[in-house]
Amino acid sequence: MKRLKVTLFSRYSRLGPSTRLRSLQYLGELERRGIDVEVQELFPDSYLEDLYGGRPQAAKYTAWRYYGQRIAELMRRREHDLAWVEGELFPYLPYGLEAMLSRHARPYVVDYDDALFHKYDLSPSPVIRRVLGRKIDRVMARSACVIAGNPYLAARAERAKAGRVEIIPTVVDEQRYPPVSHENRAQPVIGWIGSPATEHYALDIRDVLLEACAGGAARLVLVGARPEVAARFEGVAVDVLPWSEATEAALIADMDIGIMPLRDGPWERGKCGYKIIQYMACGLPVVASPVGVNADIVRHGENGFLAADDDDWRRALRQLIDSPELRARQGQAGRRRVEDHYSLASQAPRLADVLRTAEAG
Template identity: 45%
Template structure:
């Protein structure tokens, strides 16, 4: 079986790395040849994360490179598409390009359709609001990162939809024996990107109060430079090589969210990373978080500042609770949220599509 993967980014892009690229070695071991053609390279994403403006020349060059793939699409058995071919280009152009192409497996792990259907620009809404739904309808299969995205795909008329969570490779997350129950300063940690870091401001009052009450440090990985009123965080860059060690250094992992339709498309990967490192979690009681965490078991779901204060205070003051919740979270990842579970599922999905064509 020969697959052409049309990913959005290279390995620096979290969605591309976790939703598609991390499965390629497993697929290869089982006789599937995957060739990758990313739309943007790591230098483009690094520039965005550094706060630089999007470069129109770079974008045009990337789009032309992808357009040149049109004549070779038929050489493959399956087209594995991350989200869309060309962001901000109307569906009619992508439909024409994909006409006569092999079966498409479309993967989505964000509510990208809300960039279009909830845009403040009426022309974008007119031209683009049904684009993602149209691509889903064209696809032989849509793999969705959570139930909200899967429901959208079904309502769009997708022929087949599978909910496939964003997961970790446990080979990269060994149980280290680091003691989250140790006495002394407690580390509250967050990992993400500059685009998700502003969510931390939604819980700034709780973080500020707890920092004044307790011996607490706040560690941010991948946020870029940012200020949180009344708190002085320690900020570290994200790298793929260091992320597991950084999360392992936390005592508590946090995932605040805003409450908008966009956040309903978030797949809770931070939570899964924390749990893979045996860390208790405090997360906003919203979206996919509700389906991952059982409140009081792997961590706490917080709805409002007082909930955040209460949950973090309880974990800060109870090392034993941190250990028990961390162990529970690790077991959950081993049972549901690792490539050992999802990779065989994905392989079978590809085989079924291939055999039916």
């Protein structure tokens, strides 16, 4: 079997979660399977540091420079067998320009782990909706294969008349997440992991979390939220901790119950449930909103609970806080689910096969 040469046109480097999880974490496994990947990122870490560090205007001012660098990379004569594109080559450029430049990146597969198309077709700007509303559909249609992180994204690709669509969920490297148990802990930890951009989901169930933790019944840990969010949970034990790739697995391993509240909207239906998978990998039971792929990952009553409203959240958290045995049983079931379907080991062979067959046509 010949070695396959692939150029990955990613949006970010390792600091970008979508890039890290959907492509970069697979590179070692792909190399062992005869697939060599050269990474060409669009935005470096400095761009994300400006974007999320309170300097969004600085990030915008430098973005066009990175576009120029990508154009130069595309114009280089390449000998790759296949291009692997994260979402699109040039965010917010019209499809005509992207198509002209993408002639240097064919054949290509394109990967989606969120509803990127809704940034355009549901934009509040009528200009963006008119100029870019169908851009991602056209990118999908001209690809050799669309790799979708969940059925919602796959359905969009099928409506766009993509020639081939494969669902590969977002996964964890299960070796980084050893399962844990804190059965004798007097004060269980309810944990959430995310970013300042998603902390509003945790705040949506603030009153429920305050009730669950009242009187010291449980402690709340929020990883990746802004420090000032702690003031919204006055009166209960709460820690707001910074996120880093190096510490995230250990921080989750110190939790007892993982939560993923979501609103039921088009953008949320495109999410890939990564928080849930991280919790389950550590052997935690989960409570999650039954939105999008969450309802596929969580088997209600077996590896966690699906909570559609505040009363559901109260009941689920109370059961898990009160019963170490239930936490352990559901956590073990969640870990098995990750190993079988949401792990690097289970999905790397599928991804390798998709890349090889896409190149072969």
